[in-house]
Each structure stands twice: as C-alpha cells, then as structure tokens.
Amino acid sequence: MAGVAVTAPSAGRLLVIGGGIAGLGAALACARARPDVTVTLLERAPAFAEVGAGIQLGPNAVRVLHDWGLAEPLAAVAAFPQRLCVRAARDGAVLGGLTLGERARRRYGAPYATIHRADLQGLLLDAVRELPAVALHTGAEIVTHAEDPQGVSVTTADGRRWQGDALLAADGVWSRTRERVLADGRATFSGHVAYRGLLPMADAPVAVRQTPQVVAWLGPRLHAVHYPVRGGAWLNVVVVVEGPLPPTGAEGWDHAAQVAQLRAALGPVHADFDAVVRAVPQWRLWPLYVREPMRGAYEHGRGRIALLGDAAHPTRPYLAQGAAMALEDAWTLGRLLQAQPDAPDWAGWLARWAESRWARNARVQARSRRNGTIFHATGLLRWGRDAVMAWLGERLLDQPWLYGGPPDPLATAR
Numbered sequence: 001m002a003g004v005a006v007t008a009p010s011a012g013r014l015l016v017i018g019g020g021i022a023g024l025g026a027a028l029a030c031a032r033a034r035p036d037v038t039v040t041l042l043e044r045a046p047a048f049a050e051v052g053a054g055i056q057l058g059p060n061a062v063r064v065l066h067d068w069g070l071a072e073p074l075a076a077v078a079a080f081p082q083r084l085c086v087r088a089a090r091d092g093a094v095l096g097g098l099t100l101g102e103r104a105r106r107r108y109g110a111p112y113a114t115i116h117r118a119d120l121q122g123l124l125l126d127a128v129r130e131l132p133a134v135a136l137h138t139g140a141e142i143v144t145h146a147e148d149p150q151g152v153s154v155t156t157a158d159g160r161r162w163q164g165d166a167l168l169a170a171d172g173v174w175s176r177t178r179e180r181v182l183a184d185g186r187a188t189f190s191g192h193v194a195y196r197g198l199l200p201m202a203d204a205p206v207a208v209r210q211t212p213q214v215v216a217w218l219g220p221r222l223h224a225v226h227y228p229v230r231g232g233a234w235l236n237v238v239v240v241v242e243g244p245l246p247p248t249g250a251e252g253w254d255h256a257a258q259v260a261q262l263r264a265a266l267g268p269v270h271a272d273f274d275a276v277v278r279a280v281p282q283w284r285l286w287p288l289y290v291r292e293p294m295r296g297a298y299e300h301g302r303g304r305i306a307l308l309g310d311a312a313h314p315t316r317p318y319l320a321q322g323a324a325m326a327l328e329d330a331w332t333l334g335r336l337l338q339a340q341p342d343a344p345d346w347a348g349w350l351a352r353w354a355e356s357r358w359a360r361n362a363r364v365q366a367r368s369r370r371n372g373t374i375f376h377a378t379g380l381l382r383w384g385r386d387a388v389m390a391w392l393g394e395r396l397l398d399q400p401w402l403y404g405g406p407p408d409p410l411a412t413a414r
Contacts (some may be wrong), residue, residue: 011034012038012166014168015039015154015166016039016041017168017169018042018043018171018172020170021326022326023120023168023170023310027039027128027134027333027345028334029132029335030337033335034338035133038163041134042156042162043136043138043140044139044142044171046381048121048346049124049150053196054198055322056214057078057114058402059110059112060322060402060403060406062074063109063405065123066110067333070123073123074123074362077115077230079102080111080113080114081098081228082099082100082212083211084097084100084213085097085216086215086389087215087217087272088218088270089222090220092270095386095390095396096267097397098394099394100191100214102170104403108404114214115200116234116236120323138385140156140160141156142154145305147303147304147305151163152164152305165304166304166349169181169306170307170311174187177305178307178311181302187291188281190287190290191242191283192240192242192288193243194240194285194286195272195286195315196282198237199237200285201235202237203281204276207278208226208235210381218376219269219376221241221378222376223375227414235279237277239262239277246348258281261282261285275277290312290315294359296358297351299312300312300353303350304350306333308326309325313365315326316368317368318368319364319367319399321327325360325364327330332357332409333353335410360406364402
C-alpha cells in the first residue's frame with residue numbers, strides 16, 4: 001500500500017554484553033556485515049565511559065578500523081609516531097629501534113597509531129549509534145543467562161530480560177559469563193603492577209616534545225613506555241614493575257597510587273626517564289591479571305555463546321596487542337557472519353569463528369608473557385637481550401606475522 005513502510009524481516013537477533021572496545025567492535029562489525037540482524041548491546045555501567053589511559057594500535061588493529069570506515073575519525077584523535085626507540089632504564093643507552101610512520105604504511109598498508117582509550121571507545125560508540133539495527137542499553141547488569149536449541153536469554157539484576165539467537169560476551173577479564181559457561185576459575189594476579197599517568201605534551205620534557213615517538217625503557221624487573229595520544233597533545237606514560245598485589249583490592253584495575261611507591265619500585269634511573277616520571281602530575285595503579293594462553297577453541301565459548309576480548313584471552317601488555325586482539329575478534333565475527341546464509345547457523349558461525357581465532361590469540365598471549373620476562377631481565381639474560389637487539393636491529397622488533405593481520409577467515413578456508 002502506498003505510504004506504508006515495509007520492514008524487511010529480521011534474519012536474527014544478537015545479544016552483546018559489554019560496552020567496551022570488544023563489545024562495541026562486535027556490535028559494529030556484525031551490524032555492518034548483516035543489516036538484517038538486530039543487535040542489542042547491554043552495558044553494566046550507567047553510562048559508556050573509559051578510565052583515562054593510552055593504548056597502542058599496530059597496523060593490524062588500524063586496518064580493522066579502516067575497514068569499518070573509521071579512518072577519518074581515527075586520524076582526528078590518534079597520534080602516529082614515527083619511531084619506536086628502546087632504551088636502558090638505568091644508563092639511558094639506546095638498545096634498539098623500529099621505524100614506524102610511512103614505513104609501516106608501505107609495509108603493512110596501515111600506520112602504527114597511539115590513542116587514548118576513551119577516544120577509541122568514543123569513535124566506536126559514535127559509529128554504532130549511526131546503525132539503526134543496534135540498540136544500546138546502559139545500567140544493564142547481567143546476572144543470569146540461559147541457552148536452549150532456539151536461542152539465548154539474559155536477565156539483569158533489576159529483572160529485565162532479553163532474548164536472542166546468539167550471545168557475544170565481551171564483559172572483560174572478570175567476565176561473569178565466562179564463570180557461568182566455562183567454570184574454569186578467575187584470572188590470577190601476574191605479580192606485576194602498572195602505574196599509569198597522563199600529562200599535557202606542553203608539560204613534558206623538551207626532548208619528548210621534539211620527537212613524536214614511542215619510547216620503551218627496559219630495566220631489571222621493570223619497564224616503562226611513553227607515547228603521544230590525542231593527536232599529539234598529550235603524553236601517555238606507563239611504568240610496569242614487579243611487586244605484590246596492592247591492598248586496595250583485586251578486582252578492578254584503576255586504583256589510586258602514590259609517587260613515593262613508584263619511586264621505591266624504580267630505584268635509580270637515567271635522567272631522561274626520571275624527567276618523564278617527575279612530569280606526571282598524578283598516577284593510577286593497575287594490577288595486571290592474566291590467564292594462561294588459550295588451549296583450544298572451547299575457551300571462546302560453546303554453542304550459541306561466544307567469549308571475546310579479555311573475557312576469553314586477557315593479555316599482558318608487553319606486546320601492546322590487547323585492544324588489537326579484541327578488534328580482530330570483532331572483525332572476524334563480521335566477516336564470517338557476512339558469509340552466513342539468509343537464515344544463519346548461529347552455533348556453526350560461532351564455532352567457525354572460535355576455530356579461526358583461538359590459536360592467534362594464544363600466540364599473542366604467549367609472546368606477551370615471554371616479552372615480559374625479556375623486558376624485565378637481569379644478569380646474563382639481560383646481557384643476551386641487549387646483544388641480540390643490537391645485532392638484529394629492526395628485524396627483532398618488527399612483527400610481520402602480527403602486523404600483517406588479521407587473517408581473513410574466508411581466505412584461509414579456501
């Protein structure tokens with residue numbers, strides 16, 4: 001009839017738990033891949049928000065964002081360092097380096113970026129809000145879920161209930177969905193804590209302001225990294241040290257920190273490093289919780305329920321790939337959903353996705369853990385690290401297997 005809008009029938013309903021990078025990425029990827037699938041995203045917090053912190057995005061992660069049409073929003077808020085420089089925390093010696101910038105673009109088809117976590121979440125949230133098939137709900141704390149051959153349902157603490165054909169759980173390292181699905185215990189404290197700080201670039205040491213690069217400092221039982229964010233207007237600083245769990249509590253990752261605690265953990269450091277530490281006006285503390293590297297596709301969930309991002313594979317920050325793997329998880333979900341028939345096989349879709357993702361995520365987890373040992377090395381291991389870095393140069397720091405991703409699950413299946 002004229003004047004009456006005809007709505008195409010829905011091919012299915014997806015539920016997403018968690019409104020962080022993994023959850024928003026999954027909602028965006030799936031809704032873009034199949035506009036005929038409705039997506040309901042349920043966020044526990046009363047509003048979408050991220051605690052201030054920077055993250056690094058290798059070319060593999062940037063490629064995902066570009067594929068989602070987010071190149072311009074990314075360029076507006078990110079920084080694109082020209083180089084990675086590795087120095088000794090004690091004496092300041094330059095141990096190695098890797099040219100980024102245009103070299104990364106030529107080699108991998110996408111740049112290396114550094115970004116404030118809230119800015120990344122913001123550009124994903126803006127993109128999701130433009131999609132009519134996605135409904136966003138805050139203040140939705142999921143307390144139970146149920147699965148049967150027809151689908152999945154979830155219930156919130158205040159009694160609301162949603163139903164879908166499949167459930168994507170991106171509820172973080174403390175995932176309650178994982179507890180219910182796998183019952184394999186909680187993440188464990190790694191013995192490392194991270195001090196995080198942020199300051200205006202105008203307040204940074206002159207040498208830092210003059211050279212927009214990622215600088216990593218390696219020392220006995222510690223390492224640090226600093227790099228520009230917010231288009232280069234701010235400097236993000238992270239110092240990771242070995243130490244006990246802070247008395248402020250285990251769950252959660254944002255705690256108040258005292259500079260005296262950090263100074264005691266650092267000991268004597270080079271003047272350039274010390275100047276950066278002194279410039280940070282306020283520090284926050286982040287206890288690092290981890291799991292063993294994934295052992296199989298089953299750790300990505302089962303049936304119509306999938307675990308992605310930190311819910312499946314919390315990753316130590318020594319390869320700068322935690323956010324990247326969450327984005328790759330989401331991108332791969334979209335690629336495989338797009339290839340599904342008009343009436344998707346939901347369990348089959350998630351099983352194929354899990355098989356395509358778990359080994360790469362496990363490799364990143366294992367490499368990150370190994371890097372932590374190498375970065376914090378003492379004695380002969382430290383000497384060997386420095387010698388190999390000087391000998392191999394950029395070949396050691398470049399990661400073609402990683403930065404050339406994410407692997408296309410449709411191409412690898414052929």
